[in-house]
Amino acid sequence: DQDYALAEFYRWAIAFLIGVAMGCLGFAVDWGIETLNNFKYNNTFDVVNSEGGFWKPYLTYISISIMYALVAGGLVSFVEPLAAGSGIAEVKTYLNGVHIRGLLAVKTLVAKLIGVVFSIAAGLIAGKEGPFVHGGGIVGGGIGAMGSQTLTQLLRGKWKVQAPRRWGGFFRNDADHRDFTAIGTAAGVATAFASPIGGLLFTIEEGASFYSTSIFWRGFLSTGIGVLTLHFLVECSQHPHNIMSAHFGRYRDFGLYTDSLAFYGSRMFYYVWDLPIFFTMGAIGGLMGALWVHVNVKITAFRHHRINFRSPWKRLLEVAVLVFVTASIWFLVAFWSPCAALPDAGDLVWLEAKDDQDAVVTEEFYAGGGQVARRGLEHFPQLWCPAGSYSVYGQLFFTPLSQALRLIIHLGEPLPPDALDRFYTDTRALLLFFTLPYALMMWTNGVGASTGMFVPALAVGATGGKLMGQLVRAIVRGLGSKLRVSLASYSVVGAAAFMGGATRMTLTTTVMVMETTGALQLIVPLMLTVFVAKVVGDKFGMGMDDTHMAIRGAPVLDEPALSAEQKMIADKLAVSELMSMAVVALPPIVRVRQLVETLRCCAHQAFPVTPEVRRAYDSAEPFDLHGVILRSTLLRLLQHRIGFFSLDPGGDVPPARSHIPTTQRERLRLLERMEQRPLKLRPKEDGERVIRGLTPAEEGMLMDLRPFMQRNPFVVQADASLSRAYRLFRTMGLRHLFVAPPQPKVMGVITRKDIAEANAKLALGRKANLGLTTPS
Amino acid sequence: DQDYALAEFYRWAIAFLIGVAMGCLGFAVDWGIETLNNFKYNNTFDVVNSEGGFWKPYLTYISISIMYALVAGGLVSFVEPLAAGSGIAEVKTYLNGVHIRGLLAVKTLVAKLIGVVFSIAAGLIAGKEGPFVHGGGIVGGGIGAMGSQTLTQLLRGKWKVQAPRRWGGFFRNDADHRDFTAIGTAAGVATAFASPIGGLLFTIEEGASFYSTSIFWRGFLSTGIGVLTLHFLVECSQHPHNIMSAHFGRYRDFGLYTDSLAFYGSRMFYYVWDLPIFFTMGAIGGLMGALWVHVNVKITAFRHHRINFRSPWKRLLEVAVLVFVTASIWFLVAFWSPCAALPDAGDLVWLEAKDDQDAVVTEEFYAGGGQVARRGLEHFPQLWCPAGSYSVYGQLFFTPLSQALRLIIHLGEPLPPDALDRFYTDTRALLLFFTLPYALMMWTNGVGASTGMFVPALAVGATGGKLMGQLVRAIVRGLGSKLRVSLASYSVVGAAAFMGGATRMTLTTTVMVMETTGALQLIVPLMLTVFVAKVVGDKFGMGMDDTHMAIRGAPVLDEPALSAEQKMIADKLAVSELMSMAVVALPPIVRVRQLVETLRCCAHQAFPVTPEVRRAYDSAEPFDLHGVILRSTLLRLLQHRIGFFSLDPGGDVPPARSHIPTTQRERLRLLERMEQRPLKLRPKEDGERVIRGLTPAEEGMLMDLRPFMQRNPFVVQADASLSRAYRLFRTMGLRHLFVAPPQPKVMGVITRKDIAEANAKLALGRKANLGLTTPS
CATH class of the missing domain: 1.10.3080.10 (Clc chloride channel)
Structure with a gap:
């Protein structure tokens, strides 16, 4: 076709x-x-x-x-x-x-x-x-x-x-x-x-x-x-x-x-003894992530009661207050910052060096935040400091968050190795930039504004990592060693550790951090650190997004995230122990009035179609399932009067838009017509409107649901384990699953080979232009 | 638990x-x-x-x-x-x-x-x-x-x-x-x-x-x-x-x-007008991949008839001949190579420069192949050339394949940009290294030796890419432009193009090439080039590995790889049109003799268990499916005499190892005992041996299959579409699927919400240490 x-x-x-x-x-x-x-x-x-x-x-x-x-x-x-x-x-x-x-x-x-x-x-x-x-x-x-x-x-x-x-x-x-x-x-x-x-x-x-x-x-x-x-x-x-x-x-x-100037290879490296430290950072990242989720859940609960979407002014006020608090703290920190001497001329040569194309290095370094005012000195804001010096805290606090993150990871990278030490960011500034954003993150997440949490997590993590790196460097030097410690590596690993601890994504965190920072050579420590962060974080609950999904009560099935004990229970519990037998069914041909009543009485999203409606309602006895029809489909049919017909030609004149499907072809046409209608219908609000729009004459008519129902819905046996149902829901993207009695009737078997051969035969058939072939 | x-x-x-x-x-x-x-x-x-x-x-x-x-x-x-x-x-x-x-x-x-x-x-x-x-x-x-x-x-x-x-x-x-x-x-x-x-x-x-x-x-x-x-x-x-x-x-x-010496950033770059050229390379890669598969399939067919595993000496001879031919060509090319002057002293300073650690750059560059003989001159073999010059072809042909690949991509990279031109590999050498390995790859794949095809594909692709880069550079210069063309980028993209065309893997090829060469900044052109290679290659058939799977007749289901028309047919074809109704079933309690006969007569890998064996055999009428038991399980049971019992206590003495399972606990224990037995049994050879090992007395005994059968096998309705069966096979990892009559009996419904709530309740129950809860 x-x-x-x-x-x-x-x-x-x-x-x-x-x-x-x-x-x-x-x-x-x-x-x-x-x-x-x-x-x-x-x-x-x-x-x-x-x-x-x-x-x-x-x-x-x-x-x-x-x-x-x-x-x-x-x-x-x-x-x-x-x-x-x-x-x-x-x-x-x-x-x-x-x-x-x-x-x-x-x-x-x-x-x-x-x-x-x-x-x-x-x-x-x-x-x-x-x-x-x-x-x-x-x-x-x-x-x-x-x-x-x-x-x-x-x-x-x-x-x-x-x-x-x-x-x-x-x-x-x-x-x-x-x-x-x-x-x-x-x-x-x-x-x-x-x-x-x-x-x-x-x-x-x-x-x-x-x-x-x-x-x-x-x-x-x-x-x-x-x-x-x-x-x-x-x-x-x-x-x-x-x-x-x-x-x-x-x-x-x-x-x-x-x-050509950044020298990733000689700036981002690690020693074998760095690895246990990285893993510790991973564990800390996992703990910090769990704590963040924990506190944020409490705040979200409070917000849910006091500052919810029914009080928009309160929500707006909260955003304004949060911005006021954040901006004031940031400003005060920058204002009270100590001053430090600007980098010397030799370093500035590097900082403003051009690469082999026409772009100025530092322009790219600083792209996206603030005007490039003074060549080579963009990340050394003077602010309230005397001439020839710069604001140590202002360097991190008086710049956009994403720029600060870049600065923490890369500051000094274009310099030759021996100059690197002069650019390792003040420890006090890092301590402030570690604690303050972390504290404010807990409040910020869930506030009434459009906010993402990856960049803050990366920034806090990178800052923590750089602090750890400075500590390690101090120890190494204290031991009299001349080994260089890569602060850039520590920053990148720290960023991944906290992001992994907060989101619990492993591969994504690793690749994203690698792609965004360019730290290709850190891939193995990144992987293992993120892994540790995930394992530690998972001990204390889910990641931020899953937690918020759970708070909203979304029925999300994340089988692999189940604990071992939950898995065991899911294995031992049978589907029949959870299924609902109170099924509301519809007959294949239904009077519109009956359909409307059913829609009004039951908020179900889907209705099984069976001729044995009474049995489905009343008894625990199994009934023949002919198909399933969605509430939204029914509403669309009612709205557009598709599939209406009337058996007695002497009755009311059928509405102009009615159709009586007779042939398969006609049915397909009808179905297609329905599919062309808008996808979205708001079942709750629109449903009532659609129903009220029906005339009594229309309500007396009949509808044939068969062309529109989904035939062959997925079925699971009653004594199958809950984990079977889990897998079907997840992998088939289902919303409901009908439960059949145990020991089903079967009439044949189909194997992988049958299907694969059919596949080959189909391919042959295609070549021979036969279209459909029925293999033996 | x-x-x-x-x-x-x-x-x-x-x-x-x-x-x-x-x-x-x-x-x-x-x-x-x-x-x-x-x-x-x-x-x-x-x-x-x-x-x-x-x-x-x-x-x-x-x-x-x-x-x-x-x-x-x-x-x-x-x-x-x-x-x-x-x-x-x-x-x-x-x-x-x-x-x-x-x-x-x-x-x-x-x-x-x-x-x-x-x-x-x-x-x-x-x-x-x-x-x-x-x-x-x-x-x-x-x-x-x-x-x-x-x-x-x-x-x-x-x-x-x-x-x-x-x-x-x-x-x-x-x-x-x-x-x-x-x-x-x-x-x-x-x-x-x-x-x-x-x-x-x-x-x-x-x-x-x-x-x-x-x-x-x-x-x-x-x-x-x-x-x-x-x-x-x-x-x-x-x-x-x-x-x-x-x-x-x-x-x-x-x-x-x-x-620090390789300067990836300034060596691997691309211009916007490079992209259409890259995509063309992708298309060529796809074509070359398809041609390779096509020719190799022919050779494989020939080999299947003439040099198969039943004639080991012939196979060995083929390997020896192939090595003889390959080595002779490689040697002759190197022998007849023109000579060129060695790089000058200024360049050698770079080539033997140390990085900031103690390792010599070129040692790593050359690691894995050949002794490091003369500092800085490792990739300039003298061979038959006069002193002060090196063998131009020998540089690529007298070194291991993986080293040649590395050389093609990276030669000259440690040099400053202006010296790069002097190290762009002789075009004649590249032409030879492009055609000869490509031709030999077709023969080599499938020969009687352990061989992988990724590295050759990468090498041929990188060589082709570098040739294209040299062509583009010549044109750019011919146009009077001073733009630098990155030959390294062309090599890397070319490698990805041919590998993508040969294997049809997209994400894997991209990431693998990126990780192995360090070309992080080429990620976008790599992705799109590989994509083009895949699309073009798929027009002519499957990738190399899938083709070989198909040749072997393995029933592999790769739904997304189906063509649009095949998909349509799979949608329109019903399961019932492919299913086999000739089912060989076993009763839940079976006499050993009957079981042995069944095993002997039918090579099926699995047998449905049903009390209505006769109906399953004879008629098209549906029968009750109690479970399914695998041939291998049956053989294990027979081998270890597990589950044997005898109804008449006056009969033969039951073998010492027999067991009559009565309680559920006993059954589980039995099952576990069986699971402790070796996983592997060769159904064809071992089956006969196991069966012959049974004494007549044992053959007269009974076996209860119920503890060992898999209950609730997957079932699909007869009028479901073939694509439904496809998806179940693939996602559930099935080997057989029983076919139920259309319009199944059902008794209830289970929704995502039921499961997710149960999940929450299970978690609660776990906390309260209740174990199992039965939600409303």
Whole structure:
């Protein structure tokens, strides 16, 4: 069938488009953050330089921050509450098969991405990657469905924004929608971090409820294209006139791309005795992650009672207060900072050295945060310090969080090894930058603004790692050894340790940290440290996102995360002990009135279809299952009067839009017509409206549910173990599973070989142009 | 249950052990290859230097090569035929649920790994990674089962090498064995390439028939530990006296780790206009891969008829001839090589520069191949050239393949940019090194020796890429531009293009090439080029390993690889059209004689158990399925006389070892006793032996199959689509699926929420120490 080939083509085309779209969004958000940050920091710098003193700069800084905060908070409180937080938990919930209304709306996308620009610029301890996961999911789902209810509504329904089939409007069913959403999340993470492999692995490790090789390959295309688009836009904006001679692939979050000066190989290394220290850092990261989750859960519970989405003003106020507190602390720390002498001229030569292309090293190093004011001195802000010196705390606290992270990992890297010691960041500054953001993270996560938690986790972890490195270095020197200790390695490993402890992702954390920082040679210690962090953290509960999913009561099945004892119980418990026998069934041909009553009485999401309705209702006796029909399908049928018919031709005139399906062909046509209708229906609100729209005449009519029901729903035997049901739910992406009596009737067997041979025969048949063959 | 916690612990411990074991094996094989290569090259060099001329060096070179070839071929022809080739296809077949006898035997491991050492040293166009996939699988399966039949037999069965349960002897069932084998393959690839992430992704993308998050995490631990072990051993052997101050993580196949001199950032870059050229290279890689597969299939078919495993001497002769041809061509090319002037003194300063540690750069560059004879001139062999010049072809042809690959990618990298032009490898040499190995690869794959194909594919691809880079550079210069073209980038992308075209792995190829060469900044072009290679290659058929699986007739289900049309057909075809109704069933209680007859008559691997045996045999009417019992289980029961009993106490004395299970407890004990028996039984050979071992008295007894049958086998409805069956087979790792009549009887429903709530309740119940709770 040509449709299949076309659909296959569009699956790839859509993956490509998702990548391009996310690359553009990633660039736009970066640009927004940079613009807003420049405005904030430049104004404050100007006031400090021209007037000095405390109050005037403070008021400038704080008022701009709160202004940003109001926008960020307002978008969540008054535009779309679902734009709050990172959205990872919600998207993961969706990918696990649970719908959240509005989660994938265009409005949410806009609120989320604009919101995160303002949240970050306001100085919240936040990053952009979580919102990008969510945003990617929306873009993926939206492009996949090739149409949007919001756009349709905006155009007053006059022009239905639904691409026809030949433009790719195939994928309006749940499974496809979820696949594209998953691909979108991968592209989102990839473009947020300029980390294509990390983004793909994120979706494989965390996002997708079930794994499919085709998502894998499409996600691969999508993340690659996404990051390429981002690179291209970055280069176009930085070297608009010589784009053809610009070195590509240089843009990297948290990394220096000018290896000719950065000397990754001689800066990032480790000794064999570093490993136990790294593992200890992993354990600390796991503990810190668990503590963070623990405290944040308490705060979330409090928030749930006192500052929830029903009181938007309170929520907005909380954001403003949080920004006020954060900005004030940051400002005060910078104000009270000790001063230190600026690097000497010899070092500055290196710091402002050009690489072999025309780009200035330090410009890239500092890209995205603050104007490049004085060559080579960008990360040495003078602030209130006398001339010739710089603000030691201001270096970390008076710069965007992501820039501080980059600084902690890489400061001094372009210098020759012997000069490195002079750039190892003040220990007091690191101590402050370790404790304050960590404390504020606990409060920030879950506040009514769009915030991600990866960058803060990386920053706190990197700071802790660098502190540990300084301690180790002091000890090594105290022992009289001349061994160099790589502070950069300690920072990178520390960042991975805390991120692993907070998120419990292993492969993703490793690859993401490696891709973003460029620490390819640290891959083995990164892996093992993250592993330790995960194991230690898991002893105290789940990671942040899973915890928030659990708080929301999302029925997420994460079998491998079960403890050994839970696994044992799942093995020993039978499905029959958990199943519900109170089944509400529908007959294959139903009177509309009866259907409406059923829909009104029962909130079930799906109804089995069986001629033995009475038996299904009343007795524990097994009944014949003909199929299952979803509540949303029923509502769509009712809304559009599809499948209505009337047996007595002498009765009321059937409505113009009614159809009596007779042939298989007619049924397929009907089904297709229904599929072309909008995917989204809000069962709770719209249901009542749809039902009330029916005339009494229509209610007297009959409906044939058979063309629309899903035939052959998955069935499990009653005495199968719970873990069997777990696996089916997870791997098949189910939402319900019918329970058959033990010892089922069977009539034959099919083996792998049968299928594989059929496969070969099908291939042969295709060549011979026979189409369908029925093998022996 | 304590057993569950212990089993969980051992799962991790075994993953750790697999990593350590593979790290050690990886180091040992590297050492072996290096030793044999040193012997071959040093002897030849000596003869060239002392005597010159053609014949004496040629005879030395060729006789050592053929000597190695005889060992490599002999191990396959006379020790273990399964040691031939890479073994990837076979391991993949096994992971897909099809047993191949002896595939995972210790003997195979020994033959494979020693064989690959000699194959590579003999000069075959081969690499070690494929055999490491296979070797890793054997080690993983072996450690997982904590015991080995071979060892037991070696010890004449006196001391059963079977760890008891408390030492981790849990995992003797199929599913666990397969999991550990999969983890082993990951560790194998990881240690062969020093590429931990690439190894893990290999198993996820290619190896495992079904994906499980727990394999993912255990594989992660295993590959990390494996590469760390390898690093540790390499460092110990290179710096035995200052291991505490050695920089770790520097060992990398095909990469230079001394970034302080290699300047990856300024050597590996790309322009935006490079991308279409890269994609063209991807397309060429895909075509070349498809051609390689096509020709190799023809050769394999010829080999199957003429030089198969039934004629070991012929097979050995083929290996010897192939080595003779390969070595002669290589030698002749080197002999007829033009000469070129040696690099000047200024460049040599760089080439022999030390990095900041004590290791000499070029020593690492050249590690593994040939003695470091003259500082800085290792990759400029003089051979028959006059003093002050070097052999241009000998540079690539008179060195091990993996060294040549490294040279092609990195030659000249330690030099300052302006000197780079003087080291861009002669175009004629590249042309020869592109065509000759490509042609010989077609013959080599499938020959009777242990050979892998990744390294040759990478080498040919890198050479082609470098040629393309030289062409592009010539054009750029011809246009009068002063832009530098990165030949290193072209080489790396070319390597990925051909490897992608040959194997059709996307993520794995990208990550593996990136990890092994250090080309982190090329990640996006690598991804997209590999993607193009895959798409183009797939137009012409499957990748090499899948093709070989198909040739062997392994019933492998690779749903996503189906074409759009095949997918459509699978959607439209119903299970019932493929199922076999000729079912051979057994009753729950069976007389031994009847069982023996059934086993003799039917080669089925599994038998349904039903009281309605007659109905199952005779009619198309559905019968009650009580369970399914495997042929291997039946043979084990017969062999050990487990479950035998006799109804009439007046009859023959029951054998001492018989048991009549009465209580559930007794049954479990029996089952456990059976599980303690060796996993492996060769159904064909051993079956007859076991059956003949039964006395007539025993044959008259009864057996109760119920404790041993698998209850609740998977069932699919007859009118479900074939794609449903596909998915169940793949994701559940099944080998057979029973077919139920359409419209099954059901008695209830279970939802995600029920399960997730149960999960929560189970967790609560655990806290309250209640064990089992039955939710409402």
